[in-house]
Amino acid sequence: MKFGKKALAAGIMASALALSACGDSGSSTDAGGSGDSDKVYIAMISKGFQHQFWQAVKQGAEEKAAELGVEVTFEGPASETEVDGQLQMLQAAIDKKPDAIAYAALDPQACIPLLEQAEAAKIPVVQFDAGCDSEYPVNLAQTNSLDAGALAADHMAELIGGKGEVGIVGHSQINSTGVERRDGFVNRMKEEYPDVKIVDIQYGDGDHLKSADIAKAMIQANPNLKGLYGTNEGSAIGVVNAVNELGLEKGKLKIIGFDSGKAQTDAIRDGVMAGAITQDPIGMGAATVEAAMKAINGEEQEKLTGTPFYFYNAENIDDPEIAPVLYE
Amino acid sequence: MSKTTTTTAAEKPVGEVTGPSRGSFLRDRLQQSLAFGTLIVLLIFFSLASSNFLSWSNISGILLATAVIGILAFGTTLVIVTAGIDLSIGTGMTLCAVVTGVLLVNWELPLLVGVLGGIATGALMGFINGFNVSVFKLPPFIATLAMMMIAQGLALVVSGVRPIYFSGVDGFKEIALGAIIPGLPNAVLILFLTGIAAFLLLSKTLLGRYTFAIGSNEEATKISGVNTGKWKILIYTVAGIFTGIAGVVIAARLDSAQPQLGVGYELQAIAAVIIGGTSLMGGRGSILGTLIGALIMSVLINGLRIMSVQTEWQNVVVGVVILVAVFTDSLRRRREA
Incomplete structure (x- = not known):
């Protein structure tokens, strides 16, 4: 009886440890890795995997891989602040000696030594979403976040008639997408729309609840606030929740968001949100795998692949250009 | 509590060992009034600093923002009074929200089943925590840290790494955002009701009495014939029920179960408990204090936001307030000792 209890305890501890170890390595998805099969193998190290955006990148990469008959694995840390955890994943990926590595840098500096290792091991590296400050990677498939932020500003200015107060609910003041989507918006307002005043910028880490508050x-x-801009999915939904909870008149406050997700597309169809900027995460995943294949085959390619972004609203949400890039 | 007495605890009736003495009662009152004073000072300061602070819609916003952390903190107060800790409440809350989502959206079960299922998940997690602490003698920190990770992982597994939306479930959102009492969101009503329940549990029941007794001197309580292990399992289970309620409330407020949410919420709840004067060493604490502690946190954060203080500085200010609260508490206790 006593022994049974102990064995059960050991079992519980072991499973807890296994789970925690899994947590440390970032609760990766499909991080099996092949190595021994003859199939070309590309290891993708992402900035995250829980967010629907990354799931869509993964989907695009896997579809492209299936089409080309190659194998990809996709993993990323549990949160986009885990720079260290992501570097450990990159290290493990290098050690597995894949045919190519596709990497999205959480921090542009911290990754440099590891990419030097990849170079020494002669593993070609391509990048997606955000680049490392290293000369080694041959390609970066990325949405230009400054331009995307500026596009959001253009639409915001148009919606509020070129003047008035607006606020920004950001998702990060550190990582590049957070900074550039904000700066692109702020700079465009300053340059083109001098009568629009940005009264406040605060950061909710993309947490729905925090962003709502x-x-x-x-x-x-700011009782005269005319518009709010949420710089990612969680921030934008937070703004929508805030407006709903305060019972404000639908569409009175102009809301522009970023990316998609069901809650956001519903809010846009419903008229609570004026519109949002969407990237093409599925296309980004596919472009990354293509670039990796070119790198493996030694083909020349441009250093930068600009992946497209669009503004969508209730009118064009079902257009053939927009609908496929939106995710639930 | 009874360190210097010559009589052993076993000779004393349980009530005497455990019942809050007059001294500790006053001490608790003082800590509460201290925390309450801080809350009033903050309210006055922010009302003067911004004319937009003291509107009903902002106050109701503050209360709504307090709801989730407050409910979590009530449950944790019980655990902390036993000199334990529960780190699993943040991600545990998320797992409960996800389970509710699966029951209501994927399996299309009735509203009540989904709500009770979420709460039962919390109770089960609490039970396992209590079992590991009592029977396997795991330190609460480790047992609940493991549970925190298990819940985080399971929330992602069960949800399929994607948010579950309740938009098709009639009446679910109203659990948090409807208003049975006009003008007061239901989530706030639930905050107050769970607060009253926790208060009654802690101050009027045998469970509450043993909670204090275990926290003051577990050995003595055991010697006096109380099955402390059984009661600890029950206390952690009750805390888990609060986690489950918080899970349902956050899911209703967001009208979705967000599987990646939750990390960090446990520390905010623990901070609220500590600011409210509950001792991490156990044996001392109150639900009213915890409510005030949770309100101090949300008033502070809301006020700083209203004043457009930069996000990074908001964190610094909240951290300093926690330090000051705990420091004055320990200073006063040293003086009393």
């Missing part, structure tokens, strides 16, 4: 405080503090 931030947006509410911002609306309370």
Whole structure:
């Protein structure tokens, strides 16, 4: 009886440890890795995997891989702050000696030594979403976030008639997409729309609840607020929740968001949100695998692949150009 | 509590060992009034700093923002009073939300089943925590840290790494955002009701009495014939029920179960408990204090946001307030000792 209890305890501990170890390595998905099969193998190290955006990149990569008859694995840390955890994944990927590595840098500096290792091991590296400050990678498939932020500003200015107060609920003041989507928006307003005043910028880490509370405080503090810009999915939904909870008249406050997800597309169809900028994550995943194949085959390619982005609203949400790049 | 007495605890009736003495009662009152004073000062300060602070819609926003952390903190107060800790409440809450989502959206079961299923998940996690602490003698920190990771992983597994939306479930959102009492979101009502329940549990029941007794001196309580192991399992299970309720509330408020949410919520709840004057060493604490602690946190954060203080500085200010709260508490206790 006593022994049974102990064995059960050991079992529970072991499974807890296994889970925690899994957590440390970032709760990777499909990080099996081949190595011994003859199939070309590309290891993708992403900035995350829980977010629907990354799931869509993964989908695009896997579809392209199936089409080309190659194998990809896709893993990323549990949160986009885990720079260290991601580097350990990159290290493990190098050690597995894949035919190519596709990498999305969480931090542009921290990754440099590891990419030097990849170079020494003669593993070609391509990048997606965000680049490392290293000369070695042959390609970067990326949405230009500054331009995307500026596009959001153009539409915001148009919606509020070129003047008035707007606020920004950001998702990060550190990582490049957070900074550039904000700066692109702020700079465009400054340059082109001098009568639009950005009264507040705050950051909710993309947490739906935190972003909602931030947006509410911002609306309370600025009674003349005409528009709010949420720089990623969680931030944008937070703004929508805030407006719903405050019971504001639909569409009175102009909301522009980023990316998609069911809650956001519903809000746009419903008229609570004016529109959002979407990238093409599925296309980004496919472009990354293509670039990796070119690198493996030693083909020349441009250093930068600009993946497209679009503004969508209730009118064009079902257009053939837009609908396929939106994810649930 | 009874360190210097010559009589052994076993000779004393349980009530005497455990019942809060007059001294500790006053001490708790003082800590509460200290925390309450801080809350009032903050309210006055922010009302003067911004004319937009003291509107009903902002106050109701603050209360709504307190709801999830507050409910989590009530449950954790019980655990912390036993000199334990529960790190699994943040991700545990998320797992409960996800289970509710699966029951209501994927399996299309009735509303009540989904809600009770979420709460039962919390109770089960709490039970396992309590079991590991009592029977396997795992330190609460380790047992609940493991559970925190298990819940985080399972939330992702069960949800299929994607949010579950309740948009098709009639009445679910109203659990948090409807208003049975006009003008007051239901989530706030649930906050107050769970607060009253926790208060009654801690101060009027045998469970509450043993919670204090275990936290003050577990050995003595055991010697006096109380099955402390059994009661600890029950206390962690009750805390798990609060986690489950918080899970349902956050899912209703967001109208979705977000599987990646939750990490960090446990520390905010623990901070609220500590600011409210509950001792991490166990044996001392109150639900009213915890409510005030949770309100201090959300008033502070809301006020700083209203004043457009930069996000990074908001964190610094909240951290300093926690330090000051705990420091004054320990200072006063040293003076009393």
